[in-house]
Amino acid sequence: MSLNLLYSLREGVLAMRRSRLSTLWTTSTIAVALTLFGIFMVLTFNLQRMIDSVRQHVVLEAFVDASLGEDAVEPIRATIAGLDGVSEAVFISREQALARFRDAFGDDPMLVLDENPLPMSIEVQVDAAQRTGAQIEGIARRISGIECIDEVAYKGGVVEIINHWSRYIYLIDAVLFFLVLASALFLVSNTLRLTIMAQKKAIQIMQLVGAERGFIRRPYLIQGIFQGALGGGIASCVVWIVFALISLRLPALFELPSWLLLTPMGLGALLAFWGSEISVNRFLNDV
Amino acid sequence: MIQITDVWYRAGGNQILSEINLHVKRGEFVSLVGASGAGKSTLLRLIHMAILPTKGVVRVDRFNSRSVKAGDIPLLRRKVGFIFQDFKLLEDRDVYDNVAFALWATGARRSTIKKRVFQVLAGVGLSHKRYARIEELSGGEKQRVAIARALANEPFVLLADEPTGNLDPVTTEEILKLLRKINTRGTAVLMATHKDGLVKTLPSQVIKIKEGRIVP
Ligand SMILES: Nc1ncnc2c1ncn2[C@@H]1O[C@H](COP(=O)(O)OP(=O)(O)O)[C@@H](O)[C@H]1O
Ligand SMILES: [Mg+2]
Numbered sequence: 001m002s003l004n005l006l007y008s009l010r011e012g013v014l015a016m017r018r019s020r021l022s023t024l025w026t027t028s029t030i031a032v033a034l035t036l037f038g039i040f041m042v043l044t045f046n047l048q049r050m051i052d053s054v055r056q057h058v059v060l061e062a063f064v065d066a067s068l069g070e071d072a073v074e075p076i077r078a079t080i081a082g083l084d085g086v087s088e089a090v091f092i093s094r095e096q097a098l099a100r101f102r103d104a105f106g107d108d109p110m111l112v113l114d115e116n117p118l119p120m121s122i123e124v125q126v127d128a129a130q131r132t133g134a135q136i137e138g139i140a141r142r143i144s145g146i147e148c149i150d151e152v153a154y155k156g157g158v159v160e161i162i163n164h165w166s167r168y169i170y171l172i173d174a175v176l177f178f179l180v181l182a183s184a185l186f187l188v189s190n191t192l193r194l195t196i197m198a199q200k201k202a203i204q205i206m207q208l209v210g211a212e213r214g215f216i217r218r219p220y221l222i223q224g225i226f227q228g229a230l231g232g233g234i235a236s237c238v239v240w241i242v243f244a245l246i247s248l249r250l251p252a253l254f255e256l257p258s259w260l261l262l263t264p265m266g267l268g269a270l271l272a273f274w275g276s277e278i279s280v281n282r283f284l285n286d287v
Numbered sequence: 288m289i290q291i292t293d294v295w296y297r298a299g300g301n302q303i304l305s306e307i308n309l310h311v312k313r314g315e316f317v318s319l320v321g322a323s324g325a326g327k328s329t330l331l332r333l334i335h336m337a338i339l340p341t342k343g344v345v346r347v348d349r350f351n352s353r354s355v356k357a358g359d360i361p362l363l364r365r366k367v368g369f370i371f372q373d374f375k376l377l378e379d380r381d382v383y384d385n386v387a388f389a390l391w392a393t394g395a396r397r398s399t400i401k402k403r404v405f406q407v408l409a410g411v412g413l414s415h416k417r418y419a420r421i422e423e424l425s426g427g428e429k430q431r432v433a434i435a436r437a438l439a440n441e442p443f444v445l446l447a448d449e450p451t452g453n454l455d456p457v458t459t460e461e462i463l464k465l466l467r468k469i470n471t472r473g474t475a476v477l478m479a480t481h482k483d484g485l486v487k488t489l490p491s492q493v494i495k496i497k498e499g500r501i502v503p
Contacts, residue, residue: 007391201375201377202377204375205375205376205377205388206388206392207361207364208335208364208369208375209364209365209388209389209392209393209436209437209439209440210360210361210362210363210364210365210389210392210393210440211361211392211393212358212361212392213357213358213361215392215394216392
């Protein structure tokens with residue numbers, strides 16, 4: 001195979017110049033579709049990150065009857081640790097609670113109060129597999145049922161809300177993905193049809209002089225990849241700009257790994273190549 | 288060589304060619320003469336394997352119409368040059384590119400292409416016009432470019448379908464002279480024409496075709 005790639009590249013560029021308008025239209029529509037998709041991908045990625053971090057920190061706090069001595073708490077802790085779905089239960093004494101409070105708020109309640117106001121508690125870690133809102137609520141209810149437990153505080157509500165919304169976000173992602181898929185395939189294929197029909201004579205002459213099919217196809221595949229990569233590249237840039245601007249006002253809200261930024265470009269090139277591959281074969285048969 | 292054995296061709300409900308037997312040997316000049324619609328172009332297309340016979344066999348060099356694969360056809364086309372009444376050139380490219388096209392298409396190297404293009408353009412007397420655009424050329428010059436392109440891959444036969452159909456008598460004479468020159472250098476020529484006066488001056492074997500059949 002010594003088929004000349006430079007020649008194919010040149011022909012690909014020529015083909016795009018000849019069908020400038022439709023190339024422009026295709027590239028910009030792919031760019032718009034992939035920008036939307038890219039933005040939602042970044043949102044999804046970050047939402048997932050937040051959900052994970054909240055779930056990592058799902059902790060139930062069981063407050064123990066204040067009249068109990070520290071020694072009497074141990075059997076209660078052991079009971080909780082033995083519950084289904086509980087991975088760990090740690091006793092937090094009043095002194096430990098106070099130390100944490102100081103760490104967290106940089107404030108010392110003992111400066112204004114004579115007595116440590118913080119209660120004893122048992123910190124309960126939930127199994128990773130049991131972190132839906134309903135499961136957490138179930139565990140909380142069972143802990144509340146244990147004697148000498150005053151109250152159980154938990155962040156299950158937050159998890160529930162995030163789970164609820166993340167379902168819609170994934171749905172939007174899926175819809176956008178199909179939008180991108182359809183627009184890339186349809187538009188690339190349509191541009192190629194126009195290009196190939198405009199190039200009918202050149203293709204017939206290529207067949208006449210003995211060009212192999214692969215050689216005839218190559219410029220059009222290059223054209224397809226180029227449109228997809230360019231549209232996707234523009235989308236990657238726009239997504240980057242959008243989140244860079246957001247980060248100016250709200251730093252550290254979004255994380256933007258580079259693989260995520262490059263996804264629109266890669267996806268654009270890939271889909272456009274695929275679309276070209278399918279349609280070149282079809283349209284060459286009609287020449 | 289070309290060997291056509293008992294070939295019949297049917298298309299669109301019409302019997303277009305019947306019982307065709309034809310042999311073109313290496314280096315021969317064969318003229319195919321017949322009225323418009325007699326089936327000359329169809330016969331040339333069968334040799335180029337753009338179409339396959341309904342019945343019978345077309346053999347061209349090592350290719351056989353019965354066993355030829357889609358992937359072989361480009362290879363066959365490189366060994367069978369083809370020129371037409373309407374030249375089939377790319378109007379938006381210059382002379383050089385039109386000829387080089389046939390070589391690019393076969394994956395030849397740039398340096399080889401350049402040498403070969405200059406060589407065939409010199410052969411048809413168009414070296415001085417190599418960077419002219421096709422639209423600036425006269426009909427005769429266009430046909431010379433088409434001939435140069437057809438010869439670029441050193442075919443053993445040149446098929447010519449009414450090559451002078453769009454040309455005036457003086458230019459016609461020049462093109463026929465060029466075809467004769469190409470033939471004397473060893474390339475077989477199979478020319479189809481509806482003007483039987485044209486072939487009188489040619490030292491060629493004349494085959495008459497009428498309503499899809501070869502007639503004496
Ligand atoms: N694909 C086809 N379908 C139907 N009729 C055809 C087809 N190709 C050629 N013909 C008919 O076959 C006859 C011979 O055509 P052609 O080979 O072009 O003749 P010539 O070149 O001698 O003028 C014509 O009547 C033409 O209309
Ligand atoms: Mg004809």
